[in-house]
Every structure is written in C-alpha cells, then in structure tokens.
Amino acid sequence: MSQRHRLMPLRQVMAKLGLHIPLLVLDDLLVLRSPNLASPGPPRWIEGHAGKFVANLSYEPSISELLVKTEQLSQLDAVSKRHVDTGIMIETWSSCPLSKISPPEKPQDPSPLDPRAYLAIARVNWLHRKYKISNDDYLYTLSMFVIGPIRGAEAWGWRTLSPLERQAFFVLWREVGQLMKIKDIPDTLEELIVWADAYEERCMVPATTNHQLIVPLLEVVTSPMPTLFGWRNLWYRIFICLQPDRLRVALMLPQQPRILASLVNGTIRCIGFYLRYLALPLVWPRRAIPEVSKPDPVDGFLPRMRPNAFNPKPWYKPEPQGLARLLENMKVVLGLQNPEDIPGPKYRSQGYRLEELGPLRYEDYGHDEVIREAGEMLGCPLSGHWARETGKI
Numbered sequence: 001m002s003q004r005h006r007l008m009p010l011r012q013v014m015a016k017l018g019l020h021i022p023l024l025v026l027d028d029l030l031v032l033r034s035p036n037l038a039s040p041g042p043p044r045w046i047e048g049h050a051g052k053f054v055a056n057l058s059y060e061p062s063i064s065e066l067l068v069k070t071e072q073l074s075q076l077d078a079v080s081k082r083h084v085d086t087g088i089m090i091e092t093w094s095s096c097p098l099s100k101i102s103p104p105e106k107p108q109d110p111s112p113l114d115p116r117a118y119l120a121i122a123r124v125n126w127l128h129r130k131y132k133i134s135n136d137d138y139l140y141t142l143s144m145f146v147i148g149p150i151r152g153a154e155a156w157g158w159r160t161l162s163p164l165e166r167q168a169f170f171v172l173w174r175e176v177g178q179l180m181k182i183k184d185i186p187d188t189l190e191e192l193i194v195w196a197d198a199y200e201e202r203c204m205v206p207a208t209t210n211h212q213l214i215v216p217l218l219e220v221v222t223s224p225m226p227t228l229f230g231w232r233n234l235w236y237r238i239f240i241c242l243q244p245d246r247l248r249v250a251l252m253l254p255q256q257p258r259i260l261a262s263l264v265n266g267t268i269r270c271i272g273f274y275l276r277y278l279a280l281p282l283v284w285p286r287r288a289i290p291e292v293s294k295p296d297p298v299d300g301f302l303p304r305m306r307p308n309a310f311n312p313k314p315w316y317k318p319e320p321q322g323l324a325r326l327l328e329n330m331k332v333v334l335g336l337q338n339p340e341d342i343p344g345p346k347y348r349s350q351g352y353r354l355e356e357l358g359p360l361r362y363e364d365y366g367h368d369e370v371i372r373e374a375g376e377m378l379g380c381p382l383s384g385h386w387a388r389e390t391g392k393i
C-alpha cells in the first residue's frame, strides 16, 4: 500500500471530525444501542449506579480529604443531592451540543442555541473555584470518566467498547477537561491510561477519608433495597465485590468471601449474556435529562427542568396530585414509603436550573457568573430563558 493510501489512525480521524461525531457515537451507544436500557429490573439498576460509582469518583486521600471537609457527607439528603446533581451535570454535557460559535466579526446577537452543556460545565467550574485542587487530582478524576466506562464495560458490560467508542469518550472528556482549564491532558487515550495507572499506583492508598466518603454513598445507592432478611446488606456487599482490589483496599472496605465474589462475577456474566442475546430491543430511547432544549415555563415563572427518572430521594420530582397523591399516602400507611421522601419543596419539586445545581448552601449564589462564563465558552452571551431575564424564581 502506498504511503498516500495508508489508513489514518483513528485518533487522527476523530481529531479532524471535531466534537460532533464523537457525541453522536456516544449518544448512539448510551441512549439508543444498549439493550440494558430497554430491560427493566436489576441489570439496569446495577449498571446505572455501579457505572456512576466507577466512573464518577476518585478516591485518593488528597481528593477525599477535601470532599469530607465540605461536610456534606454525613447527611443522606446532601449525599443524595450530590449523586443526583452530579448525574444531571455529567449527562448534560455528555448529551447536549458542545458546539461553539466561531468568533464573530462584529458583536453577535445573544445565542438562540442550546447552551446547556456549557452552563453545566460553568457551574462545576464555579463550585470548584471555591477550593484549592491540584491539576494532577483534576487530571486523574478526568481520566476516570474516560477509563472507567471502558474498563467497566470490559469487566461487566454486555460487550466491550469498540475503538471508535473509546476514542469518543476520550475526545468528549478532553474537551470538557479543557473547558475546566485542566492542564497537560495527554494527546492520546493510550497516554492517558499510562498516566492514570502510574498516578493510581503512587496515590491510591488507604485513608479514613476515602472510607468516610464511600459509606454514605453506599447507603444512598442501596437505600431502595428492603432491609428485610439482610437483603440490603447483601447489596452493600455486592457493591464491594464490584470494586477492583486496589480501590477496595484504598476505600478500607472489607474483603468479601470468595464464594460471594464468584457468585457476583458469575451473575454479572449471566446478565451480560441475557443483555446481549435475550433482552428485548430498545423501544424508546432513554435519556436521563429532557431532550428538549427549551425548559417549559411554569405559570410564568422562571422555566425549570426535571430529570426523566427519579431517585428514591425524589429530587426535582413534581408534587403528586389527585390519584397519585392518594397512592403516595397509601404507600406511607402501608410502610412502603418513607413519609420524609414525598416530593415537595424540600426536594425542589419545582425542578432545577443548571446554574443553581450543587450543594444547597450555594443554590442562590453564582448565577450571573455561571451564565456569563457559559456565554464565553459558547462564543456569545446567553439570552431568554437560559439567562435569568424573567428575574423570577
């Protein structure tokens, strides 16, 4: 084959394609093609929560010490909000357009485009600016968002990710990392993996702060399970079995009996087989956040959004009305529902605004700064319902 006709390496092809194609590849993978998303019950529950687990958190003392200091971890409501808001923000920048407007020759009109991805990144930047975080810690956490899904799929997915899909994760997160002003992001996925493995070997060591961080999170993710006959405790143990050994040791979680680990492994393989060969094809695409780019205005108030699915702590779920209210009350009487967990203002039943997400203590702060930064990332100022022009909450 002549030099001219030799195939270009995938990463060079992706680099030339910009962000549009990687986002389409990921959308296809995460929303349309995964049979697990079509099949109800345990498989989806495991993948949903365990995925967030592996990909979204990094447990090194330098990171966990700071997170523990935020004092949000002893309160289950705060932990569950963090879990939900993190999911919303990541889902937002993974599935909404990341397409900047090229610098205009003359000042541009405010944007009619969907700026949700930039709003979510700008909000996280605003939250992070309150803390002193090292670039290495940022880079490692970023690497987990890329490597976590790849290794997660290898270990317990229904198939491994294709080279194109791996590259798509890398391209998306490199862009997010650049918008977060993370420096020295390696140019290739392979280099990122080598860097992250070396960092892990150096820094992933046992620490009580790691343990303090993981325990409430485990409580939140296992909370839908009944406590009867030790069922919830079993799920707690199953989650421990799912952690790679080095991570489990760093989290100071006890090693589980070998028989349980083998059972979990075997079950996951059976689930993989079921998902690959027996699960029904997807009927409706499943997205965690609303697909429409315009949040619905409610009664002339500032428009708000809701996730498409709700957690046991019902953040952003509308207050039940009529028959639904009656059913909720019945569940409380029958002991099937914690009366504390009925949707209402406590769980922000009015819905969310991206610039308000994060710990409740910051809910009313930073909005203008976030909206301005999102406009700078996009290439022109935000307008209409994306800016808070109605002035009402």
Ligand code: HEM
Residues within 6 Å of the ligand: 062, 063, 064, 066, 067, 070, 072, 081, 082, 085, 086, 089, 090, 124, 127, 128, 131, 133, 137, 138, 139, 141, 142, 143, 177, 180, 357, 358, 359
């Ligand atoms: C690519 C890297 C990272 C991403 C994508 C990311 C993402 C996020 C998100 C989505 C939130 C909002 C969570 C919430 O609703 O409370 C958040 C908050 C936060 N993150 Fe990160 N993060 C990253 C790296 C780090 C690192 C390395 C640290 C170091 C310790 C860190 C510390 C924090 C803190 C302290 C908060 C605010 C928590 C609070 O004030 O209660 N993040 N991050």
